[in-house]
Amino acid sequence: MSKIAGEEITRRRFMTGVGKGAVAAAVPASLLKRTSADVVVPEPPGKKLGWAVVGLGSLAINQILPAFAKCEKARVVAFVSGHPDKAHKLALRYGVAAKNIYNYQNYDSIKDNPEVDVIYIVLPNGMHAEYTVRGLQAGKHVLTEKPMANSPADCQQMIDAAHKAGRKLMVAYRCRYEPFNREAIRLARSGELGPVQMILADAGFKIGDPTQWRLNKQLAGGGSLMDIGIYALNASRYLSGEEPSEVNAMIYTTPGDPRFKEVEEHVTFQLRFPSGVLANCSSSYGYFHQSQFRVCGTEGRLQLDPATWYTGLRLWVERDNAIEERQLPNVDHFASEMDHMSGCVLDNKEPLTPGEEGWRDLKIITAIYEAAQQGKTIKL
Numbered sequence: 001m002s003k004i005a006g007e008e009i010t011r012r013r014f015m016t017g018v019g020k021g022a023v024a025a026a027v028p029a030s031l032l033k034r035t036s037a038d039v040v041v042p043e044p045p046g047k048k049l050g051w052a053v054v055g056l057g058s059l060a061i062n063q064i065l066p067a068f069a070k071c072e073k074a075r076v077v078a079f080v081s082g083h084p085d086k087a088h089k090l091a092l093r094y095g096v097a098a099k100n101i102y103n104y105q106n107y108d109s110i111k112d113n114p115e116v117d118v119i120y121i122v123l124p125n126g127m128h129a130e131y132t133v134r135g136l137q138a139g140k141h142v143l144t145e146k147p148m149a150n151s152p153a154d155c156q157q158m159i160d161a162a163h164k165a166g167r168k169l170m171v172a173y174r175c176r177y178e179p180f181n182r183e184a185i186r187l188a189r190s191g192e193l194g195p196v197q198m199i200l201a202d203a204g205f206k207i208g209d210p211t212q213w214r215l216n217k218q219l220a221g222g223g224s225l226m227d228i229g230i231y232a233l234n235a236s237r238y239l240s241g242e243e244p245s246e247v248n249a250m251i252y253t254t255p256g257d258p259r260f261k262e263v264e265e266h267v268t269f270q271l272r273f274p275s276g277v278l279a280n281c282s283s284s285y286g287y288f289h290q291s292q293f294r295v296c297g298t299e300g301r302l303q304l305d306p307a308t309w310y311t312g313l314r315l316w317v318e319r320d321n322a323i324e325e326r327q328l329p330n331v332d333h334f335a336s337e338m339d340h341m342s343g344c345v346l347d348n349k350e351p352l353t354p355g356e357e358g359w360r361d362l363k364i365i366t367a368i369y370e371a372a373q374q375g376k377t378i379k380l
């Protein structure tokens with residue numbers, strides 16, 4: 001509770017008990033002068049761009065749609081869904097007009113809807129490329145979920161479509177838009193830990209239902225590496241600020257496990273960066289959830305754990321025989337990334353995580369699979 005709020009409560013209780021006359025004598029004049037001017041009234045938002053959400057699944061319903069309430073520059077105005085009942089129910093909740101509900105067949109006609117500026121693709125990975133390209137061809141800017149697509153070739157097709165249409169393309173690497181990962185990047189690159197020697201990054205969880213799309217090769221593009229290991233890969237790149245020159249990898253999948261008929265379970269991979277920094281990473285659909293990044297310098301180290309959850313991130317820095325936990329604000333990652341995308345459209349700027357960023361991860365992921373299959377180092 002803030003000091004002022006505490007003082008207010010004390011004052012109210014006092015007034016109830018003894019009446020105003022006694023208050024005048026006992027309460028400092030500064031408190032009595034308080035007026036509604038003490039309440040900070042936020043400014044009205046600036047221009048909010050209209051967003052269409054494509055795919056109304058778990059992430060869209062539980063994270064993205066509620067995040068619009070916290071956006072300064074984005075508002076939801078349209079849905080694209082294969083389930084009209086679900087879309088209409090959500091439209092009532094979020095004030096989306098019935099005429100702005102599309103399905104996958106009439107999606108392209110969104111080009112005639114001037115209310116829609118930006119399209120957010122929240123479909124299974126294997127559908128990102130098609131729906132991104134169709135959205136760009138409809139003249140809209142596109143934010144697509146990670147991983148950008150199933151292959152570097154698909155990513156390239158999306159980048160080309162954005163250039164051709166003269167529209168923005170961004171990949172939803174939400175950790176780049178929140179304070180804990182941003183502070184870790186600043187620390188790692190500032191020299192405050194001494195020259196960085198090694199990065200250790202682990203990302204995984206135990207996956208359930210064997211029938212879900214994440215375990216279908218065509219829809220997911222791969223297993224744990226595509227879905228969750230990509231966080232460890234992306235972090236190794238953004239914490240080091242470099243692009244890897246070589247990769248090594250091993251894959252293990254429990255034989256006979258009904259979940260893993262098409263995609264891999266565990267991956268370990270190593271990256272070598274040009275400066276000499278090494279990264280050691282793991283990705284899993286088998287182990288208890290892990291979300292941990294460590295940066296080891298010659299004079300100190302930092303640890304993010306959890307590093308990628310939607311909330312409750314924690315950052316420790318160890319230097320000079322002391323471990324300090326950094327206190328930073330928890331922001332809504334999705335509101336932050338959507339506002340960034342809107343801002344880039346409004347100000348005609350390149351997003352922090354453009355299509356090329358997603359393409360680079362897919363190039364490295366392809367090399368990781370190749371390294372594991374061939375049992376040798378792959379040069380990038």
Ligand code: NAD
Nearest residue numbers: 055056057058059060122123124125145146147172174213
């Ligand atoms: P989900 O299964 O909950 O939702 C997928 C949606 O796509 C559903 O509405 C489904 O009806 C629709 N869909 C359309 N065609 C489909 C098909 N052929 N098969 C299956 N579903 C189909 O998945 P999700 O967890 O919401 O993930 C969606 C995307 O968001 C994925 O690319 C995923 O990697 C990404 N994601 C990102 C984060 C993050 O933190 N940034 C978290 C979770 C998921």
